[in-house]
Amino acid sequence: MPLRQRTTEDPAPPSPAAPEGGPATPPDLPVALVTGASSGIGTAVAERLAADGGRAVLLSGRDEARLAAVAASTGGTALPADLATAEGCRDLARRAVGRAGRVDVLVAGAGLGWAGRFDVMPAADLDHLVTVNLTSTLRLVHALLPGMVRRGGGHVVLVASVAGAVGVRGEAVYSATKGAVRTFADALRQEVRGDGVAVSVVLPGAVDTPFFDRRGTPYRRSFPRAVPPERVADAVCRALARGRREVYVPGWLSVPARIRGAAPGLYDRLAARFG
Numbered sequence: 001m002p003l004r005q006r007t008t009e010d011p012a013p014p015s016p017a018a019p020e021g022g023p024a025t026p027p028d029l030p031v032a033l034v035t036g037a038s039s040g041i042g043t044a045v046a047e048r049l050a051a052d053g054g055r056a057v058l059l060s061g062r063d064e065a066r067l068a069a070v071a072a073s074t075g076g077t078a079l080p081a082d083l084a085t086a087e088g089c090r091d092l093a094r095r096a097v098g099r100a101g102r103v104d105v106l107v108a109g110a111g112l113g114w115a116g117r118f119d120v121m122p123a124a125d126l127d128h129l130v131t132v133n134l135t136s137t138l139r140l141v142h143a144l145l146p147g148m149v150r151r152g153g154g155h156v157v158l159v160a161s162v163a164g165a166v167g168v169r170g171e172a173v174y175s176a177t178k179g180a181v182r183t184f185a186d187a188l189r190q191e192v193r194g195d196g197v198a199v200s201v202v203l204p205g206a207v208d209t210p211f212f213d214r215r216g217t218p219y220r221r222s223f224p225r226a227v228p229p230e231r232v233a234d235a236v237c238r239a240l241a242r243g244r245r246e247v248y249v250p251g252w253l254s255v256p257a258r259i260r261g262a263a264p265g266l267y268d269r270l271a272a273r274f275g
Contacts, residue, residue: 031100033058035083035092035140036110037076038066041159041207044233045107050074052237055105058096083110083136084128093143102151103144107236108137109159111177118172126173133177138184145188145197152196157239158185159232162205162248165257178203182246189245200239204232204249 032049036042038061047070049057057076061067064080071078077099081092096103111133114125141156148154163171164178182201189199206226227250235247248254 029056030054030104031056031058031096031102032105032107033060033079033096033103033144034076034107034109035060035081035136036108036159037061037070038063040109041204041229041232042107042109043070044229045109045236046070046074046076048230048233048237050076056100058100058103060092060096060110083140084131086139089136089139090143093140096144097147102147104148104151104153105155105157105240106140106144107157107159108140110136111159113171113174115170115174117170121173129173130177133174134180137181141188145192148197149192149195154196155198155200155240155243156185156188157200157202157236158182159236160185160201160203162203162253162257165203165248165254198243200244200247202232202235202239202247202249203253204235205253207232207249 032055034042034046034049034057037046037059042059042061046057046059049055057074058079059067059071059074059076060079060081060083061070062080062082064078067078067080070076079092079095079099081095082088083092093103112129114121114129137158145154145156148156158181160181161174161178163175164180164182167175167179182203185199185201192199204227207229232249235249238244239247246254248257
């Protein structure tokens with residue numbers, strides 16, 4: 001879709017002589033902001049966008065050292081941020097627009113997991129999971145979408161999970177947050193239809209990243225096999241290039257979601273047997 005030049009409604013970028021974690025952004029280059037870019041899927045997306053060229057890439061994550069390394073290897077601009085707070089989200093949006101003049105593409109990839117029975121989940125972990133996986137996404141889109149609408153162009157890509165389409169036992173809150181992200185994408189897509197803004201959601205299955213170790217329970221299933229994060233990055237780029245509404249990774253994972261919608265009783269029996 002066509003992307004217009006920065007308008008006077010967008011905050012003016014700082015002088016090119018005042019960099020923040022990377023090179024100055026050419027004023028006529030489309031700008032992509034990737035969250036969760038310090039590891040896993042976010043790093044793979046940053047590397048793929050940088051390899052494809054044609055966009056300035058802003059990278060956000062909590063681990064400043066790893067984020068700086070990703071920025072150095074991709075030529076992107078590091079914008080460390082903690083998205084667990086409202087101010088952290090607003091500050092990231094301000095710095096991104098202040099640095100580059102606008103954000104044309106948001107790839108919301110930041111997220112975390114927690115595995116175990118819901119009735120023993122600590123309340124603090126519940127709140128943190130909802131804030132990082134869902135609320136921070138809503139806050140960032142809320143901060144950056146008005147500029148896209150004013151310019152008549154932009155793309156929001158939300159990284160959800162197949163767990164948001166079918167639900168996964170032992171991951172009730174994670175599934176709930178990713179399901180909410182998917183539904184939010186559906187509703188937002190309807191709202192901005194005609195504004196030149198596309199909304200895509202990517203739904204990976206298990207991905208071979210540090211995500212599972214950080215949630216406290218490694219992924220040990222032989223099927224479905226965990227896919228490399230580069231496959232998810234490819235899906236993000238396909239969504240950007242083709243305006244795809246939803247992309248499952250791998251693609252066959254859309255089948256359980258379809259079975260659940262068409263034959264919920266059969267789905268329940270299969271889920272009870274195979275998980």
